[in-house]
Amino acid sequence: MKQSPRVLGRPRHDDKAKPTKELVLDTATRLFIKDGYKNVSMDDVAKGCNVTKATIYYYYPTKGELYTSALIEMMKRIRLHIIGILEQPTSFKERLEQLVEIHLSATMDIDMKNFMREASINLSDSQLKEVHASENEMYRTIEQAMQTEMDKGTIRTGNAQFFAHTFMALMSVGYFKDGEGNRLFQTEANAAKEIIDFFWLSVKNFS
Amino acid sequence: MKQSPRVLGRPRHDDKAKPTKELVLDTATRLFIKDGYKNVSMDDVAKGCNVTKATIYYYYPTKGELYTSALIEMMKRIRLHIIGILEQPTSFKERLEQLVEIHLSATMDIDMKNFMREASINLSDSQLKEVHASENEMYRTIEQAMQTEMDKGTIRTGNAQFFAHTFMALMSVGYFKDGEGNRLFQTEANAAKEIIDFFWLSVKNFS
Amino acid sequence: MKQSPRVLGRPRHDDKAKPTKELVLDTATRLFIKDGYKNVSMDDVAKGCNVTKATIYYYYPTKGELYTSALIEMMKRIRLHIIGILEQPTSFKERLEQLVEIHLSATMDIDMKNFMREASINLSDSQLKEVHASENEMYRTIEQAMQTEMDKGTIRTGNAQFFAHTFMALMSVGYFKDGEGNRLFQTEANAAKEIIDFFWLSVKNFS
Amino acid sequence: MKQSPRVLGRPRHDDKAKPTKELVLDTATRLFIKDGYKNVSMDDVAKGCNVTKATIYYYYPTKGELYTSALIEMMKRIRLHIIGILEQPTSFKERLEQLVEIHLSATMDIDMKNFMREASINLSDSQLKEVHASENEMYRTIEQAMQTEMDKGTIRTGNAQFFAHTFMALMSVGYFKDGEGNRLFQTEANAAKEIIDFFWLSVKNFS
DNA sequence: TATGAATGAGTTTTCATTCAT
DNA sequence: AATGAATGAAAACTCATTCAT
Incomplete structure (x- = not known):
């Protein structure tokens, strides 16, 4: 299945959309709760957000940080x-x-x-x-x-x-x-x- | 560099020692309890038993089987x-x-x-x-x-x-x-x- | 391009061939000398040996170890x-x-x-x-x-x-x-x- | 060509500050000398200059160009x-x-x-x-x-x-x-x- | 019964580069 | 002139599994 073909660089800003950082955190939280730390890969989170892995890393420097933030949130x-x-x-x-x-x-x-x-x-x-x-x-x-x-x-x-x-x-x-x-x-x-x-x-x- | 120099062939059976299959199960159980399924690798179990990974597979066909057996036991x-x-x-x-x-x-x-x-x-x-x-x-x-x-x-x-x-x-x-x-x-x-x-x-x- | 389709598991032993560990070290040495540490990837070494990356790691636990061994040799x-x-x-x-x-x-x-x-x-x-x-x-x-x-x-x-x-x-x-x-x-x-x-x-x- | 019309009194711009392009080049030179091409990332250079990566790219179109300029300088x-x-x-x-x-x-x-x-x-x-x-x-x-x-x-x-x-x-x-x-x-x-x-x-x- | 050697598919992480603003 | 947000490709490393011996 073709993914929505995203472009390089900064995307045109959509006022309605949730900020990506929040989207990532929410998605990650949901996945971590469901499947646990080791069963969720950074790729899974990325796919769940419809962004690339590198975008996840743009906001959270390590998987540990992401998990930490998710739990705290x-x-x-x-x-x-x-x-x-x-x-x-x-x-x-x-x-x-x-x-x-x-x-x-x-x-x-x-x-x-x-x-x-x-x-x-x-x-x-x-x-x-x-x-x-x-x-x-x-x-x-x-x-x-x-x-x-x-x-x-x-x-x-x-x-x-x-x-x-x-x-x-x-x-x-x-x-x-x-x-x-x-x-x-x-x-x-x-x-x-x-x-x-x-x-x-x-x-x-x-x- | 020399690995631990285990001998080839069937080892002389040491009557005191637990049969290997039991040893594997006990070790695996201990590790799984401590660290959870995903945090324990078949290599960890092997190391913990002082045998090779292949030996683990000789007794338990998959990691899932080993976990199953460990939980049941x-x-x-x-x-x-x-x-x-x-x-x-x-x-x-x-x-x-x-x-x-x-x-x-x-x-x-x-x-x-x-x-x-x-x-x-x-x-x-x-x-x-x-x-x-x-x-x-x-x-x-x-x-x-x-x-x-x-x-x-x-x-x-x-x-x-x-x-x-x-x-x-x-x-x-x-x-x-x-x-x-x-x-x-x-x-x-x-x-x-x-x-x-x-x-x-x-x-x-x-x- | 299709690589020579190698099989899983232990390969039939070829008496003439250099032991893989040596092959890896020699290949790595050659590449490191030519291109330097950072410009040689573990994949490059693997390709140079016609084995997979995992095989390299079977013999050398990290790239640093491989470089160390190569330099020493x-x-x-x-x-x-x-x-x-x-x-x-x-x-x-x-x-x-x-x-x-x-x-x-x-x-x-x-x-x-x-x-x-x-x-x-x-x-x-x-x-x-x-x-x-x-x-x-x-x-x-x-x-x-x-x-x-x-x-x-x-x-x-x-x-x-x-x-x-x-x-x-x-x-x-x-x-x-x-x-x-x-x-x-x-x-x-x-x-x-x-x-x-x-x-x-x-x-x-x-x- | 219009000469930059020199303003009387103290210029808002901090005269002491190096122009950004120079700052980038000097920082990059320092880092490249210390750690070599591959060990210095564009992010490192950016951090060293206290600007963003995109700024580096504003002045130097590729990392290779930056290295070239640094060496020549x-x-x-x-x-x-x-x-x-x-x-x-x-x-x-x-x-x-x-x-x-x-x-x-x-x-x-x-x-x-x-x-x-x-x-x-x-x-x-x-x-x-x-x-x-x-x-x-x-x-x-x-x-x-x-x-x-x-x-x-x-x-x-x-x-x-x-x-x-x-x-x-x-x-x-x-x-x-x-x-x-x-x-x-x-x-x-x-x-x-x-x-x-x-x-x-x-x-x-x-x- | 047990091992040593190997793989394939994944994992986390890095990084040069792009582009709307 | 400068930035923030994003990407694609590749890197190092892991691991369950396979198989000849």
């Missing part, structure tokens, strides 16, 4: 998303449920643990540090919400960081698929409800 | 291990705690979810099916224990499969390390206790 | 050559002249200085060290001959190392070609004679 | 330099010594032979011709000085071109560094003296 978005949902005026339990439901509804399994593993194997120390900082911020956001609710007495007193991690871990249960591709629950809403019910039994304040 | 071992611990005569809660502690004490983070992801990306359908069957068996073992305890009334009635998955998910919290390499808890015993206390609040029967 | 050969000529029973002056003539007759301009420069830019420290050691040995061989003749009184007392270097430097004059490709002298024999006459005026013992 | 400078020194009223031997000393004192090893080799590999025929012409002029300058001194009887009658080349070749001995970075002589002055003493023994007129 992703975590930033998730964090903002979490903040947005947690700010709503409904009960804490309801907000958590909504959080889970929305995440499960997103097409892709966002598996923090695995991203961090791939990062630790493939990135340089300084890149890894950046990614870790970003991850930390994300967890901290949930942690702070947990702390706030502890202070309010909504949930029992405990290790807020631990709660944040158990929350994320339980959320990942919702992504599970067996050999036939069946989920544990029929709908995302259902999954979210069961997961949060489970979580809530452990964290609620029943004094 | 690993899950089988874990399953037997789980059975062994769950058979003990102590209380269910104590047995779960022991299970977590022993797993966290193993040097490596055994992340089922990630193995399955790499499998789904890199294996053939039939290989993937085998691996899924093995995974399923492993989960089923925990599930059955949950069911047994539900029947006994130790834990509340609920979805045993869901409980099995939440259990595994919570266990993974114990592996978490932040940017500085710090764990959430000081010792594995401590982590196990906190994790199971949390789990228990959700599953115990307080009727 | 080349200097070793030159050194042995020098020794062979200097051992002959003719007068020192005659032997030097022969040395120059033979070197100029070799098709290629062997420019030590430039090889060392390329080495210093492109090789790792440890590789560079190896090459320097080899270079040193080569110069030392000439130096020792100078020293021997000083002791015999054939040439004047002086810095033997300096003499070795002036000798090599003067030899390089014989390679000079102007824009039209003309040499300074008509024949190699002529060039050698003039160069050594010049050298001799500076080093002869006229006490 | 360099040889021109050296030639003028040589002329300047040779014009002084001291003895010929003293002037040669000074020439060597000053060249050795310049930070970089100016290796004509190597520049010409890189030129012959990388430049187009017409570019190569230009460079050769420039090299020729440079050698001719030394040659003429040799001829003048022959005519005066300062040095013996001989092939002036050959003398010019032996002179340059011997000068290069002063640049030699062994594996530890040690020179043959302690100071440039010392090196210059030894080199010219050696040269002089061969060329002096002792009739």
